[in-house]
Amino acid sequence: MNVPTLYGIHYSPWSQRARWALEHHRIDFQYREHTPLLGEFALRRHGRAGGIQGRISVPMLVLPEEVLSDSWDIICYADRVGTGASLQTDKSEVANWARRLEPAYDAARRRVTRRTLESRSALTEAAAGTVPRCLAGLSWPAAAIGARFIARKYRFDPKGAGNQETLVEGLEAIREALGDGPFIYGTFSAADMMAASLVTAIQPHTSPSLGPATRAVWTDEELAERFSDLVTWRDTLRAQ
Ligand SMILES: N[C@@H](CCC(=O)N[C@@H](CS)C(=O)NCC(=O)O)C(=O)O
Structure with missing residues (x-):
């Protein structure tokens, strides 16, 4: 039997939300870690085979009959074929x-890419995922090339000013939608997955394990403090 393969980046919120939906619906899949730039060729090959045009990114779910290269499509697929409580992906809201x-x-993405490029330790940790550990200290420039590749691919200046306000607006929208409730729409839905996964961008969850420098690059202490209610909410959801 062909088990679906999920390509992802284990610390990326887009990949985390897709993986969460597959696990929520108890769908059997194998996981493959994607490395920006080095993994591009394999992604494009799967994308072409699946008839996908334009930019290819992870998460990507390779099924025997089709290839899904968008986290929302993967969540909808999981909701269609999986078991367990619906994620209500058929509702427009x-x-x-x-x-x-x-x-x-x-x-x-912009903030994390910029901060990664500024941190030799984070680049070394990123390189450690792709070369033997003893070479990682020498390979950080390769990780810097990978980070600049992401900036080119997603068309932004890695040295440019971040748009922190946009991140804050997203977090405020989540806070307002939650009100006093544990869920955005009364019961757990894909909207909660989308929202909770964004919290990674100010305070990564304890799982998956991250190197200290990578964790520091993702963490925004000021926003994690200002939105500590959302961090607690995300941790509770993940624990459930
Ligand atoms: N719309 C896509 C966006 C996913 C996305 O932006 N993925 C980025 C995360 S930085 C990625 O794949 N980066 C690695 C690469 O392009 O090699 C989705 O929701 O799946």
Whole structure:
């Protein structure tokens, strides 16, 4: 039997939300870690085989009959074929959260890429994932090339000013939608997954394990403090 393969970046919020949906619906899959730039060729090959045009990114789910290269499509697929409580992806108000939060996710990508390029330790940790550990200290420039590749691919200046306000707007929208409740729409839905995964951009969850410098690059102490209610909410959801 062909088990679906999920390509992802284990610390990336886009990959985390897709993986979360597959696990929520108890779908059997194998996971492959993607490395920016080095993994581009394999991604394009799968994308071409699946008839996908334009920019290819992770998460990507390779199924025997099709290839899904967008986290929202993967979440919808999981909701269609999986078991367990529905994530309500057929409701337009739930689906709208993917589009609504994308600018905040993009702001997070810019900030993390810029901060990674500024941190020799974070680059060394990134390189350690692709070469033997003893060579990682020498290979950080390769990780810097990978980070600049991401900036080119997603068309931003890695040295440019971040758009922190956009990230803050996304977090405020989540806070307002939650009100006093544990869920955005009464029961757990994909909207909560989208929202909770964005919290990674100010305070990564304890799982997956990250190197200290990588964790520092993702963490925004000021925003994690200002939105500590969302950090607690995300941790509770993940624990459930
Ligand atoms: N719309 C896509 C966006 C995913 C996305 O932006 N992925 C980036 C995260 S930085 C990625 O794949 N980067 C690695 C690469 O392009 O090699 C989704 O929701 O799946």
